[in-house]
């Protein structure tokens with residue numbers, strides 16, 4: 048198990064190339080199961096979650112090849128059962144349900160349990176499949192969805208915490224091969240949903256309205272192979288912008304979509320940073336001040352839950368008192384206790400963290416608990432005085448491609464140690 052060691056206090060300067068989006072790549076790879084023809088997906092990040100997805104595709108019968116960010120999938124024949132040993136490693140495995148149901152009219156996938164960021168139900172996905180005419184059975188820890196045929200329907204994906212991103216993906220992937228027209232109301236508007244819809248349309252799908260709360264899918268008889276380049280990872284880009292905010296002179300993130308990062312750049316500007324964008328790049332620099340902020344996570348285009356932990360790290364050294372309310376995953380605060388061990392002053396009140404800015408953080412041995420919490424600890428370590436040792440780095444490797452090399456190129460003193 049690797050650990051990352053950071054000697055804090057070294058200024059970051061320069062530019063970093065952002066990878067393809069994990070949360071786009073995963074459902075897009077799952078969507079390749081919808082056709083027996085060859086699909087070529089470019090800018091696929093080299094991440095452990097992507098490896099798990101490729102293993103699942105191979106287990107389901109697809110031929111999978113991967114060479115420097117390009118993945119080729121040919122799913123000439125598929126079986127419709129994804130067992131526990133494979134899917135347990137990654138919750139996003141659930142997004143093979145939609146394409147398998149669409150193509151094979153049945154799918155069995157081990158039910159995802161809760162995870163460290165909270166309860167992760169899939170009731171909205173299942174409600175959507177049922178509206179399309181599928182029956183749902185839960186047995187032995189697996190969920191089986193099956194239907195003699197799927198028919199279009201109007202489905203609302205509104206849940207207790209808003210809509211669902213992978214649920215929207217799953218219903219689109221099942222409905223694209225259903226008879227008739229499906230309307231998804233209260234759909235997730237995230238750029239990753241739009242990216243998947245664009246790929247499905249390249250495969251011959253007829254999907255309109257992705258990126259709005261109302262998606263209309265006219266079912267087609269079959270889909271064909273297609274090529275697609277995954278969009279830039281807005282969460283990786285936002286994380287590097289915060290690295291620049293915390294420890295940088297001037298840091299530029301390249302190959303990004305600034306329009307996907309508006310909530311994050313607005314928040315950084317409100318904190319006192321200057322953020323400027325040109326042609327697929329964003330540069331951040333500071334003038335020494337860091338203002339406090341009151342922030343709430345929201346579905347896109349609001350401030351993303353996947354940037355909440357990193358923002359808590361930044362605000363721990365902002366002047367005055369900040370508050371961060373988590374509206375999507377109310378328990379997603381595992382980073383707080385570790386940040387406190389580095390000297391942050393944070394109190395949790397339900398789903399709100401109240402952060403009183405301190406002058407400095409100090410390096411400490413800390414434990415990564417989930418992907419974004421781990422990123423927050425890396426960011427805190429860049430700024431902290433002394434050495435920070437982050438254990439259980441495999442959490443970071445799920446979602447950040449070569450984070451240690453990329454930060455090293457910007458001037459961070461960071462090393463990965465095999466334990």
Ligand code: EPU
Pocket residue numbers: 069070071073139166167168169170171172173206207208209210211212213214239352353375376377418419446
């Ligand atoms: N929810 C339900 N019922 C459902 C589905 C979701 O109640 O059937 C609830 C969830 O418990 C949560 C809220 O709805 O409270 C939103 O969950 P959502 O379904 O949107 O999350 P997801 O689709 O499973 C994706 C990303 C997450 C990201 C969320 C929210 C992928 C692979 N994962 O998860 O990314 O936090 O959307 O934007 O796309 C990450 O990258 O670190 C990560 C966790």
